[in-house]
Amino acid sequence: xxxxxxxxxxxxxxxxxxxxxxxxxxxxxxxxxxxxxxxxxxxxxxxxxxxxxxxxxxxxxxxxxxxxxxxxxxxxxxxxxxxxxxxxxxxxxxxxxxxxxxxxxxxxxxxxxxxxxxxxxxxxxxxxxxxxxxxxxxxxxxxxxxxxxxxxxxxxxxxxxxxxxxxxxxxxxxxxxxxxxxxxxxxxxxxxxxxxxxxxxxxxxxxxxxxxxxxxxxxxxxxxxxxxx
Amino acid sequence: xxxxxxxxxxxxxxxxxxxxxxxxxxxxxxxxxxxxxxxxxxxxxxxxxxxxxxxxxxxxxxxxxxxxxxxxxxxxxxxxxxxxxxxxxxxxxxxxxxxxxxxxxxxxxxxxxxxxxxxxxxxxxxxxxxxxxxxxxxxxxxxxxxxxxxxxxxxxxxxxxxxxxxxxxxxxxxxxxxxxxxxxxxxxxxxxxxxxxxxxxxxxxxxxxxxx
Numbered sequence: 001x002x003x004x005x006x007x008x009x010x011x012x013x014x015x016x017x018x019x020x021x022x023x024x025x026x027x028x029x030x031x032x033x034x035x036x037x038x039x040x041x042x043x044x045x046x047x048x049x050x051x052x053x054x055x056x057x058x059x060x061x062x063x064x065x066x067x068x069x070x071x072x073x074x075x076x077x078x079x080x081x082x083x084x085x086x087x088x089x090x091x092x093x094x095x096x097x098x099x100x101x102x103x104x105x106x107x108x109x110x111x112x113x114x115x116x117x118x119x120x121x122x123x124x125x126x127x128x129x130x131x132x133x134x135x136x137x138x139x140x141x142x143x144x145x146x147x148x149x150x151x152x153x154x155x156x157x158x159x160x161x162x163x164x165x166x167x168x169x170x171x172x173x174x175x176x177x178x179x180x181x182x183x184x185x186x187x188x189x190x191x192x193x194x195x196x197x198x199x200x201x202x203x204x205x206x207x208x209x210x211x212x213x214x215x216x217x218x219x220x221x222x223x224x225x226x227x228x229x
Numbered sequence: 230x231x232x233x234x235x236x237x238x239x240x241x242x243x244x245x246x247x248x249x250x251x252x253x254x255x256x257x258x259x260x261x262x263x264x265x266x267x268x269x270x271x272x273x274x275x276x277x278x279x280x281x282x283x284x285x286x287x288x289x290x291x292x293x294x295x296x297x298x299x300x301x302x303x304x305x306x307x308x309x310x311x312x313x314x315x316x317x318x319x320x321x322x323x324x325x326x327x328x329x330x331x332x333x334x335x336x337x338x339x340x341x342x343x344x345x346x347x348x349x350x351x352x353x354x355x356x357x358x359x360x361x362x363x364x365x366x367x368x369x370x371x372x373x374x375x376x377x378x379x380x381x382x383x384x385x386x387x388x389x390x391x392x393x394x395x396x397x398x399x400x401x402x403x404x405x406x407x408x409x410x411x412x413x414x415x416x417x418x419x420x421x422x423x424x425x426x427x428x429x430x431x432x433x434x435x436x437x438x439x440x441x
């Protein structure tokens with residue numbers, strides 16, 4: 001069973017990453033990743049939604065007839081997202097105002113219903129929760145990396161506006177690199193999001209490719225020789 | 230068959246009820262906090278427009294309704310806030326919309342002293358280009374502070390424009406449309422105030438609410 005969890009984790013974080021491999025939830029991903037903190041905020045909200053929706057879908061999986069499972073899943077996800085939205089409005093209003101429409105739009109993030117349908121509906125609660133957590137964490141990581149990169153290149157800062165999430169003490173967290181950096185506008189604008197995501201996907205594929213090449217080179221030195229000769 | 234349909238419907242209803250119940254419970258328990266937040270945020274932006282020693286009333290609860298007006302860019306009833314000191318009205322803060330921004334509407338709060346000079350201007354919400362047009366935001370540059378103290382008499386009609394159009398106010402490199410829209414909105418607000426000064430002053434003296 002523990003090996004199983006390892007596979008779930010690896011799938012969520014890397015092999016089957018929501019954003020880099022499944023390419024789901026791209027609309028919020030591209031739209032909010034202007035800064036590190038925006039990415040973190042939406043990432044955490046999505047992560048929480050995934051965990052809760054996977055847990056509840058898995059818990060009720062024996063009681064729901066197959067023909068109505070999709071409406072039920074949608075109901076569950078919509079309720080969870082609405083609740084999270086209200087809680088954010090109440091407790092982190094600054095961030096809520098920035099993320100605005102993208103919090104309710106988590107409902108339409110296909111990765112959530114995809115996990116409910118393809119994993120949580122077929123597995124017990126604990127693995128489903130772990131799957132939700134890992135998938136969410138994989139999405140969160142991409143959001144944060146892309147947000148951080150765009151903020152760094154676009155504004156020359158990191159962690160700007162973190163007080164919106166962590167309170168007034170975080171006002172001094174902003175890291176500023178290179179004083180007088182005038183910013184690279186393209187990174188902040190929508191094309192920067194597409195280019196950045198493209199580069200991240202390319203980077204992931206490159207690492208995968210190198211890994212497999214490494215293995216095949218080790219395995220087949222003989223075949224390589226005979227074919228080139 | 231009928232039985233199955235009935236069960237299915239019941240299950241669906243049950244889930245809808247549970248979901249709805251949870252949502253309304255959360256709604257109830259967060260409503261007061263959300264209201265406090267919204268008021269705090271409003272108060273925070275109102276306060277940034279006026280020096281604290283100029284007024285002594287609760288700005289957020291001093292709202293008066295303003296009928297939609299072309300000069301304010303509004304198409305619905307909007308709110309204005311009045312600042313008073315010792316029950317004398319000192320300033321009004323208007324919600325103004327600049328409809329001709331580069332990328333949609335720019336929502337502004339504009340404070341006008343009763344003598345017709347600008348107390349302050351702040352951008353509440355905008356979708357202008359990051360890095361270019363967003364310099365109207367006080368967080369990004371101090372450009373918006375240039376309006377302070379100016380009035381219809383300190384600058385002529387022609388000067389209430391950006392420099393590119395032969396006026397007094399700077400535009401930003403690479404963005405003329407955004408500052409032009411803001412300058413225009415501020416100018417229009419002053420015109421609006423000039424035309425409605427008497428009515429506004431009367432509106433604020435009407436509800437004399439005794440303060441604690």
